[in-house]
Amino acid sequence: GNHKQPAQTVPRRFLEAINAKPFATKNSGRLELAEAMLHPDNPLTARVIVNRVWHHVFGRGLVATPDNFGKLGETPTHPELLDYLAKRFVAEGWSIKKLIREIALTRTFQLAATPTAKAREMDPDNRLLTCAHVRRLEAEAIRDAMLQVSGSLDRSPLGGSENSDSNRRSLYVRIIRNRLDPFLTIMDAPVPTSTKGRRDVTNVPAQSLTMMNDPFIISLAERLARRVRDDESLKTVEAQIAQMFQLALNRQAAVDELAGAKAFIGDAAERQKSVQSQLTALQSQIADANAKVATIREPVREQLLAKRKKDGQAAAAGPKPLASWDFGIGTEDQLGQLHLSLIGGARVEGGALVLDGRSAFARSAPLAEPLRAKTLEAWVQLSNLDQRGGGVVSVQTRDGHTFDAIVFGERTPRRWLSGSNTFNRTRDFKGQGENEAKDKPVHVAVVYQVDGTIIGYRNGEPYGHAYKTGMQSFAAGDAEVLLGLRHGTGGESGRTLAGRILKARLYDRALNPGEVKASSGGNPNYVSERDLLAAMTEKQHMTLAKLTVDLEKLNVEIVALKKIGASGIDPLRELAQAMFNLKEFIYLQ
Template identity: 50%
Template sequence: MFVRGDHKKPGAPVPRRFLEAIDAEPYGSDHSGRLELAADMIRPDNPLTPRVAVNRLWHHVFGRGIVATTDNFGRLGEKPTHPKLLDYLARRFTTSGWSVKELIRLLVTSETFRAGHQASARATEIDPANRLLSHARVRRLEAEAIRDALLSVTGRLRDDMYGPPVTGDSPRRSVYVRVKRNNLDPFLSIFDAPEPHTTRGRRDTTNVPTQSLTLLNDPFVIGQAGAWSAAVLRDRSLVDDAQRVRHMFLVAFGRPPSEDELRHSTQFIDDMGTNTRRLTKAAADLDRRIADARGRLAGIVDPVRERLRAQAKRTRGATPPTPRPIARWEFEDDLQDAIGSLHGKARGTARIKEGALVLDGAGHMETARLAHDLRAKTLEAWVQLNGLNQRGGGVISVESLGGGRFDSIVFGERDPRQWLPGSNVFSRTESLNGPPETAAGERPIHMAITYAADGTITAYREGKPYGRAYKSRGPERFAAGEGIVVIGLRHSPVGGGKRLRGRVLRASLYDRALSAEEVRASGSGDRYFVSQAQVMAGLSDGQRRAYDRAQLDISQALAARAGLDLPQGYRLNRDALWRGFAQSLINFKEFIYIR
């Protein structure tokens, strides 16, 4: 025993023994005592273990334990509401061979479990907290059950057992979703899945706006709603809308709809179709207006740009205004920085072959330390992947020594086949919602991510914006001498799927956020790149006025288009209507609550 907890002041040795209230005699074994402890845990005169186990099961079946403090049976915990019942169940549990299945069968076949949730006026007056269980408790499903319910209504839930952990987008049961302390599944966390740091016998149950927003906007939820509605529309036994509505109510809530619910549901589908047709027509008109204005812009700008390009080609001595990085690795014969001093070293199995850095998931390159402070920046690489199903590998990253802080171009870490601006503990990371990658497994593609001084992060693929830009809490500062660049690794230390499998043909680092035009010029290798500022300077007064009118027309049309709340390229169809109805059922409180 340490005196006052100080490991430098050991006191008298304390012999191993069980709880003194049950058996104060020390263990006679010279070994660890674990075998004796295991025997004492289930000894006949120890009532604590079966009481705690039975109370946990009661808590999960009825929503509240006989002892409400499931993790505390001591003096600071609550007293049992039905102590004799707790002892009876504990004795029955032990005499049945500690059979969890037998005890659960007993609980769910009881009249208490079959009781309705409506409380009488007398019960509300005498027992407002329902501690005596005069009626059922209305309670929300746990996070894993909500996810499984979403998969179940679509018919996609896989009930096969065993196997390795899976990601949250898998159709397997939530019990198989991996639990990683610094990268918990975001959907489960929003619905109060506990953090795996301490024992949690009774979970928190919150009701916060982010939960409703998740059921409305999360891509996983929207995808399940689409799969469910598609399955309903394929079912030829459902011959009309009324039958489809009845079927979906039965699947979602375990009951048919009332007459009012049926009428309102079919009216909802009709109204949604009418409204969407109106919005679709308005959006098409605005899209034509935008396209026309952009055509006018191109008619003004393109001739000026071509004239300036021709002048640049004739001026042999002029240096084209293409962006210049602070470091570039070309991987022709070595890992040297072609511009500065950030020369690389191969780690693991990384090697140069046929003008590329070859990465097989067991190697990467890391450079010398940064010579200057770095905040705003651009990461850029030409990369070909060895398979599109890999998850979490980094293409090029800037990191602090040891990898505690980093910014990286990452593939497939959060969403399958999607590019992501990776960062430490996702502190500056949001999903870009870009399209899934389809080509990088067959040929090299150009990827760049810019980090602006105001925290805005923008990704580009093949010179074009990828997904959406967003404003982060950055940019992160990497001090001179305290940061490095790694290629083929998300961040140090290695392990956990951080390494990339593929080929990096070239990579660059800039100490500023490139503009969209500069990214496009760098990606295309255009030696005679003409910036937008040069084009604007080359316009006549009349051209400039026409340019401003076209830009104003575009901005007004885009604002009106955004106000329609209709995605670009949306087309009204039957699938979209029923997907909306399916998602509306998922957003019913009845879908995630038990009563």
């Protein structure tokens, strides 16, 4: 048909292929549709519901295609049983609770998962339910089980949705269509754009890698280890192992399992002790090398500061940025051509860029040069501390899809973080919650080093802990700076900041801690690296270069040692994570 040329009005009725007779109504027809679906002459509705309940209880429906009862679907394995349960279901008032009780009291539900030799030969696919189906837990159940075992599960009902690192049940994990939870997705949770009567059940390497490396799962393993270790009634390692088996698998550990787990913990502890001694020796060598570097740099630095004081020179300015905006002056870039456009009601008032948290933000002209290592910096005052996900300073591709940004409260309330597209380069700094930015401006900066290390700063001091993920490059002509918006091309809800930005800067290199402190105004004795090197003798340059090479080699050795266990991994935590990876933990049998 042609939607621009409507023909006669189609009367309200049920599906024409089933019953073409129109409904005798002038209303919406919804009541008549419901009556038709539940009419005694239409057993399909009851059969579909019963089959889906059977599917969830046994792992496979009496009709193996719960979404398709038509000619292309599979035929029932037990048609008489399906009809019996459908009729009983209707007779008992469509009570799903009574239906589940009827199924759970059957002998079939209570069968073991191990088939007999004869059953394996006659019914290899177990279509006739000669034994119970072994099946993996659903993605949400796996996550909830790990939370429960670790003692972290928050059972509080109702309320809004939560981030994926929340301790609440997976039912409350926030579902964002274009940013699905990675763990639930890799474990075959369905996409929210279509219905799914039978979930996919895959077995791919990514699932095992996720169970071994996902930071959230590692944190749950740490909590389980701590839960067992902090139990004062468990006096021995054997008792702790036995309790871990009881919590994770709901059974006692076998004698050989107990012995194997104890040997594993003992071997891991010895290995860690050996490698830790090597790490201590390397750290001592690094400390000696750094001390030698200091004996070269500090006297030169003191000489420069003394000369500055003697000559009455002003304190050296901080590091020079690529672009700088001071809203006490205006929206122009003070150093280049990255002038700002005000969008969505953003305005400059009282020496600050004022942002309403709804649609207001500022966008720069495109960057003329490519950008790799970088530093983002701003002086910002927030309108409220409970806002979530607003961007302070962001560098993004012009389509708004790829970005690095200083963001407030997106993953954890009142925390600063380095935002990125689909959290690709985002980890929590684990810094303190923000309590002052509503009452006065604070200085925030994020440094992106060329090796992928990302470091946060607040008021010139390190914020939480640095981490290493990866570096995002931005091409010349296809990158821009945003102020007040996390990313995007318009003032998208949930991405805008509510507050005032007094100044902002972009650097085309990674600043060191001293430079960040100097830029924030907290280091009056700042001496630039260029001035420091220029004042050194040739001999000092040669010695410093050799020490730099030695330090790089020592740091490479430390990284290698940490990969094999010198980083202090708790053997009990490793055992807890191994329990999470057992088939007995993630499969029903």
